[in-house]
């Protein structure tokens with residue numbers, strides 16, 4: 001893998017998978033901006049501390065931006081702030097998302113629309129705003145974080161599964177629209193990963209153990225288990241990989 005330093009934007013970088021992705025890209029030498037509604041000081045601290053916590057990280061190359069991925073003006077302003085600070089933009093990780101378990105017949109139209117707004121409007125707005133900068137660079141990586149639910153379709157996640165399946169379609173069509181500019185678009189689908197949000201929701205009441213027992217790999221998936229796939233997709237040598245959904249769920253769905 002080559003070591004060219006790029007500028008990356010990770011949405012939902014305040015915690016969970018987004019914090020893991022932002023830290024991994026920073027540890028790789030990339031300049032990283034995090035976009036989140038929530039405070040990102042924990043992510044900034046982790047990046048400043050470096051991979052081993054020994055203080056070798058380059059905290060000056062992390063820019064936390066507060067924005068709502070569903071708000072077009074805030075997204076445009078956030079992308080402009082990143083480009084003003086780092087001079088370019090190359091990698092976009094559309095990670096911000098919500099996944100509340102909901103009984104289908106009790107799902108309100110507001111529930112449905114909120115899930116679609118964050119999980120679909122968000123990646124649309126962020127990618128649309130970022131794209132001119134990736135085109136200008138003549139090189140880009142857009143990575144959409146979907147979910148293994150697109151293969152498994154769990155009963156309590158109908159709205160969520162619909163939104164992430166939409167994001168798979170978005171990935172495929174946007175890959176076709178951007179391939180001529182040196183830009184790849186791919187999706188990564190995690191299984192159930194031990195983050196604070198997952199522990200409060202899907203993973204509650206023994207959920208992690210239930211999912212672990214459906215996997216071929218008999219361990220609870222951790223955020224760090226997604227990092228090598230993210231770095232592979234973003235690598236300089238991965239320019240021929242586009243429009244794909246890479247399933248990293250311990251073998252629950254053999255896609």
Ligand SMILES: NC(=O)c1ccc[n+]([C@@H]2O[C@H](COP(=O)([O-])OP(=O)(O)OC[C@H]3O[C@@H](n4cnc5c(N)ncnc54)[C@H](O)[C@@H]3O)[C@@H](O)[C@H]2O)c1
Nearest residue numbers: 012014016017037068069095096097147192193195197198
């Ligand atoms: N944890 C899992 O088990 C799991 C499995 C498969 C897929 N995923 C996906 O991975 C992504 C991250 O999941 P996580 O478990 O780390 O969740 P998380 O709740 O820890 O992180 C999501 C982040 O997105 C931010 N966010 C939410 N709405 C936003 C908005 N409108 N604008 C800006 N930021 C917003 C939140 O503040 C939060 O920091 C999500 O897209 C989720 O659907 C998670």
